[in-house]
Amino acid sequence: MKKSKINFTLYTLIAFLFLGNLSISYAQNKSVSYSEREQAQYNYSYSLGVQAVVYGWAPVMMDVAKVLQTSVDQPMNNGQAPINEFGPITRLWDYRDRSYTTPNNDTFYLQGWCDLEEQPIVIFVPEIKNRYWIMQIVDMYTESVVDLCNATIGEEGGYFVLAKKGYTGDLPENVPVYYSSTRYIWLAGRLGVENEKDLKIARDLQKQFRMMPLNQYPNGGVQPEPKNIEGAPKVEFPAGLDWFKRLDQVLAENPMPEDVELVDSFKHIGIGEGSIDGLNEVQKEALKAAFNDGFQIILDAAKNSNTAVNGWNWEFNAGIYGTDYLSRAAINMNSIGLNSPERAMYPKRYVDDQGIQLNGENTYEITLPAHIPVRTEVGGFWSVTMYDAKDRFMVENEIDRYKIGSMTEGLKRNDDGSVTIIISNKKPKNKKMRANWLPAPADDFMLQFRLYEPEEVIYKGEYELPQLYKIEK
Template identity: 45%
Template sequence: MIESRTPMVWYIQRTGVAGEQDLDAALEVHDGFIHYPLSEYGESHGVVSLQQSSGGIPPMARPQGLEWFALIDQELRKNPLAEDAAMVAQFKYIGIGGETPFNSELLSAAQKRGLLRAVESSARIIDYAGRQLGATSYGWSMMFEGGRYGQDYLSRASINLRAAGLNVPERALYPNRYTDSQGMQLSSKYQYRMTMPADAPAKEFWSLTMYDATNLFMVENEINRYSISTNRPEELKYATDGTLPICIQHQPPEGEHCNWLPAPEDDFYLHLRLYEPTQQVLDNEYPMPQVIKQTL
């Protein structure tokens, strides 16, 4: 049993899929999961039959301006945390966490201007903090903080902007990078090479995924490949020494024994996932593979 510290929780259920040929088996495993309230424990439950959705996920309502602070006030009332009490107490000066819900009309003009500046600047701070957060290794932001944030609110915010629901490092580690080996932004204007060593520091499997640097989404490409992963061994072409060469570029590589990860037509960043990482990488003693821009 897992006990939550708050009245509300976010439950994530993952089922691994090793390519199209594995989809039917994965769906069968997925259908075997049954969820019900604790009050119904011991009762008989069957699998709920789901219908095909007729549309995509509706766009999420995004607060504007001072609405952000009303949302913060609302969520703090739903999910109070004793360890955050000292910090939350300071919010009462701007009408958050007081006896009554947040009301921007009760703020002075100076307070409103300050809070609106905070909304704008905080978004930029959170965005750029994630590009070089915490410990680094050969240009990779290692994200050792995942799942154990404590009072490190900036790490919590910047990590969840890109990878909400991170596991703790011992389960999975998620190094990411925006730059090449020379510290320059990764861009589709160039071609890059990355060689994953034969002794990759993951006891289970690893994957390398591409995202655009602006919207943080995967980008459609002509071969429908969005990651290079040892969980799909039939796609991989190893070198004779057991290493795995990866070509990261917008156009297909020519005449190379290389695993192509298509890049979008813009700046991008890379996310490496190491499932069950070795102790060497957890101690930040493993030399992470470099991303090297090619000279054309």
Template identity: 35%
Template sequence: MNRRELLAFASALGLAPSLASAQDADPAAAARDAWLYALPLIEMATTRARVLSAPGAAINVLRHDRELTDHTKRWVTTPNNDTLYSSAFVDLTQGAVILTIPATGTRYYSVAVMDMFTNNNVVLGLRTVGGQGGTFTLVGPGQAATGMNPTRIATSYAWVLIRTLVNDDADLPAAHAVQDGFSLKGPEAGAPPVFAARDAAPAAYFAAARQLLAADPAPPTDLRILRRTASFLGAGPFDAAAAAKGVETARMIPILAKGRQTFINGWSYPRANMGDYGQDYLYRAIVAVQGLGALPTAEALYMKAAGDDGTGLYKGDGLYRLTLPKDLPIDSFWSLSMYEATADGQFFFTDNPIKRYAIGDRTKGLKRNTDGTLDIWIGRTDPGGERSANWLPAPKAGPFSLTLRTYLPRAELLGGQFRFAPIKKA
């Protein structure tokens, strides 16, 4: 695809709800759309293989991370440093899986159950269940909805991702006790095969996509795009030349998307369909690369800062400042996370001398202004003096990005009546 064609497609990134276009009859365009459509399945399968490669890991077995994520953990892009993760991939082909949630009191938690297309089929947490816990029966396609609190999952394989809030290091034992109360009980199942990853050659990528779709079929609402892309996701015939051209373009889309976000007062706010995408296949593909496992907006809002030039990246060596009001319109917690940017469009925590990867409402020692507002100082070097208490370290070199998380946002934040102030150069 030439530059003109690429820019024309990129201009639709924030507009078109699906990948359908006037180029329906173009085999390369079909390959492009097929690659993007299948990308969430590929990313989920890659994550599943990574999770199951850990010692002691198995299907239908919940594993707990006992430490907060830091710069050494790179199993999923844009992680948080606020919650402990508990994770399992479940196989519902052999029968239902029983999920038990303990009583958590007022501690924030969420249990997101995502299908293989990365949609949050259900989020069980303080917002939906409360702090009393309960037992839930995860039921796969075509299975009878029996058992306690039957919960329908759209695909036979699914990802259970649990977040348990940690206040500080002293709170870790109590958070571990809550984690230990979560459990999964289901039939024994073998690990599924390992599939080609995002960077695979087109033929291998599409072969993996076809296998994944066979294991976890798409919903009927996707029939149109599956018919248009049958040469690559269906029975064929496979057009190798069109696949090469289309995939080359498709791989650029998540990268282009980073530079085409809409920023309001210095922040990019997620779409209302974050985490439950419907036919918005393009947005779904972009989030799969840039924020796999994202929660729906009712549960959490993730805002990305505009960066130096509206690309979402900061490259300067100077000091930046974010000022937050005394009170935020949220019912749980907030944090500002620092990430170093990788060449393939992913974001991970960066090593720093004070081991601070995020600043939030639970960060000890923060110094507020006399009016209750909070200045956060962002830079590669310690700003010194009283500013040191509120310093969020940036990487020693290279581009970085900032994500502001707000959990259980109130209506004024969800509806746009409240907006954050921009990050400014100090």
């Protein structure tokens, strides 16, 4: 499987909009009579607006998640917690949870948002053996800061310092230090849960993680008992001019020096000037159109990005994007803060073997081999999860099954050890097939495979998942 990636940079986008697609901006304004100067102003603001949407999609998503998840005065059992505190999610997420797209149904989450402006943060990781876990840490642009897990630090755990680049104060001796480019960072912890019997053991481990400001090291950060609350809060994502205002705020709080030339160009549309409300009506209309078209560009990339093999789309550059802003936007539209390939791979698909959108009115099957190359010695495992195609959240179903994976109990295997999964909205008539049934919504859906701690053959693009076929009911 040959790897490729989106290299449709913002500079390519400029050329595309100005040289090949000016008709878009003109077409959207046939009902408006603009002077020659106003039309030129509209076109330039529109072009900058589309660039800003592509560049800023990921950091705005992160900021929306940060505000949503930290707007409480104590930790909640749905993952919310104040800044610089852990929020434990004490059950496997399902259709009720809509804080961010494509959450998993495989692990407990333990998440937190840190503010590194005043001083570094120290986290403590307990000893964890024979279990998948990761503390994934990303900056506000979803660039990887570090992944702490058994594969990178071993089973013993310990203390780890997180600091903002440029910090010059004293740090504890013999404690690893990791630096972020941005003031705010997201700690997305995951702890594998094998079955119902394993829930209590996993919760006890989850409670042992601690987060503390440097001045409370080494004894701070004991997790208080979280407040019980039903379900995760629903995200409200800004649109139109409100989205550009949010971007202006996020860039001011989390500037990236290496992007200064590009970001400075956005001053023409009020970003960096704090003056979006002061733009004229022509510019405002251009930005509204730019948001809509920028969204469609990112959505198309999200559905078709990177390498497609047997209908599965693979992402090989998550967590390290550089100037590939469209890949960053597309990957985060699908799954915010996607893990680096060495830690997990997330091939997804929207279509069947004929390239037709998956829909629950049909019946599909896929036969997975007996062995899928994940590193079980460090807790690796696999799963495939069902999501609604439009919003990419899990869907309620009659048997409360949202995924099938290597830890799913009761699966029926074929004689050669392979597993045939049946996917449909209606329960299979054949009782033997029901053990391997993954329920689908009645409408369009997508599937996301998860390969936790994949072997090298996977993240180097040398492994193929089998095709998924539409079959007769």
